[in-house]
Amino acid sequence: MTERERIGARITELREAKGLTIQALADLAGLQRPNVSRIEAGRYNTGIDILARIAGVLGTKIDFVD
Numbered sequence: 084m085t086e087r088e089r090i091g092a093r094i095t096e097l098r099e100a101k102g103l104t105i106q107a108l109a110d111l112a113g114l115q116r117p118n119v120s121r122i123e124a125g126r127y128n129t130g131i132d133i134l135a136r137i138a139g140v141l142g143t144k145i146d147f148v149d
Contacts, residue, residue: 088125090134095123097141111140 084092098108105123109116113136121127122137131145138144 085125087128091123091125094137094141097143098123101141103140108137108140112136 098105103111105119106116108114109119112119112133114133118127118129119137122129122133135145
């Protein structure tokens with residue numbers, strides 16, 4: 084599993100735990116649904132800003148630098 088796939092799977096897990104559809108996550112994060120779908124599938128190379136927006140909607144953060 085690549086890092087993109089691992090991150091995408093984690094986003095899917097968190098989204099489903101919140102009861103959100105891909106469309107709802109996309110709307111709340113200000114993204115297009117196909118892009119969120121590709122991110123979750125690990126087929127889209129995205130930047131840190133987009134990941135941070137998704138994390139914010141999911142009630143978490145990108146936290147590897149303390």
